[in-house]
Amino acid sequence: MRYLPLFIAAVLTGLISLPARADFHVFACEPEWTALARTFMPDAHFTTATSYLQDPHYIEARPSLIAAMSRADIAVCTGASLEAGWLPALLQRAGNTDIQPGQPGLFFAADHAQLFAPHDHVDRSMGDVHPEGNPHVHLSPDQLPNIAKALAERLGAMRPDNSADIFARYIKWRVNWNFHSANWQERAKALQGRSLVIQHTGFGYLLRWLGIDATMDLEPKPGLPPSASHLNQLLADPRLEDAAAILIASHQNQKPAQWLSAQTRKPILVLPGTVTDDSKTDTLAELISEIINRLESAMPEVANGSL
Incomplete structure (x- = not known):
């Protein structure tokens, strides 16, 4: 200030x-x-x-x-x-x-x-x-x-x-x-220590800032499309049980996330990776606020204030 x-x-x-x-x-x-x-x-x-x-x-x-x-x-x-x-x-x-x-x-x-x-x-x-x-x-x-x-x-x-x-x-x-x-800092307190499955590192800086673990990636290597073998490896990863949701960007193919969601019943969050023409996400501040809103909605215990 x-x-x-x-x-x-x-x-x-x-x-x-x-x-x-x-x-x-x-x-x-x-x-x-x-x-x-x-x-x-x-x-x-x-x-x-x-x-x-x-x-x-x-x-x-x-x-x-x-x-x-x-x-x-x-x-x-x-x-x-x-x-x-x-x-x-x-x-x-x-x-x-x-x-x-x-x-x-x-x-x-x-x-x-x-x-x-x-x-x-x-x-x-x-x-x-x-x-x-x-x-x-x-x-x-x-x-x-x-x-x-x-x-x-x-x-x-x-x-x-x-x-x-x-x-x-x-x-x-x-x-x-x-x-x-x-x-955002106040709201991040309830999100710290949670984990997500992601696709690529587009949201990486914000997730790190929020204290959210995002080490499970649908991509076998950065920029390479998810493969069946890699998705099966993720399915066997014991860390997957603790993941709150699967986060992908609006421009990404949703099929790999949908497959993993069907196997695990984890919700999928499809979010814009940058600003849009929508009033909810037409500035960077509004975009980050909306991403945090959606993350909270995917974690009921956070949204309900029980953590």
């Missing part, structure tokens, strides 16, 4: 004047970065390359995205090799010299975070492993403020005439984020 006086001062001095910035074009690789950048520059033009129903690892560099990238003032992406399969080709075809590696117009969120589980050595036998670490940092309550601050600073530097407004909006965002984070 230490940012509240700054925000109030910004309002009183007329910093939040909401000037039109329709001439500024933002290209976001994932919906979470559209939502965050729009918080700071709500009147800019936005193009989002992916949706919550798509796997951000695998996107086609289609003509509409090339055109959007060619006119973008800034591209906001995750980095840490998440978009390695399609972003380099998109940047090359767009031919926008302001949005290239090392230029201010290319912003990687992962550059402003401490990633979990980096690897000194990566080869194909390990599956879809990122050497920099888990790139799905947008669901990290502790990491997002650093990323948001860095993004606000970058936008302000690119539009100095609008920097005061951007900073004021960042302060407002940070106050709101701190409020939500305090609520």
Whole structure:
């Protein structure tokens, strides 16, 4: 809450004047970065390359995205090799010299975070492993403020005439984020020590922050589709008895989770891995709140307050 006086001062001095910035074009690789950048520059033009129903690892560099990238003032992406399969080709075809590696117009969120589980050595036998670490940092309550601050600073530097407004909006965002984070921390007390079956590590940062064990994975290796043999190994895993539910993202194939659920009667939680157009999950704060709501609903003893 230490940012509240700054925000109030910004309002009183007329910093939040909401000037039109329709001439500024933002290209976001994932919906979470559209939502965050729009918080700071709500009147800019936005193009989002992916949706919550798509796997951000695998996107086609289609003509509409090339055109959007060619006119973008800034591209906001995750980095840490998440978009390695399609972003380099998109940047090359767009031919926008302001949005290239090392230029201010290319912003990687992962550059402003401490990633979990980096690897000194990566080869194909390990599956879809990122050497920099888990790139799905947008669901990290502790990491997002650093990323948001860095993004606000970058936008302000690119539009100095609008920097005061951007900073004021960042302060407002940070106050709101701190409020939500305090609520999440209180609710996490009842979730600590519980366990889930997951598919991939998309929710990994949030689950670790909540104290939930998510070491049982439907994928035999990161990025590899669940196989019958691996699912049978999971079924024989004694830890499975303690798992409260099976958690998968909206873009993932539900059949492996459905098979395991049929064998164990564990509920399946299908949740968006990023923000959506639904008002319940259209910002990162609302998304995290909804994920926690659904986790609590899958654990009746938590929801009923008996723990």
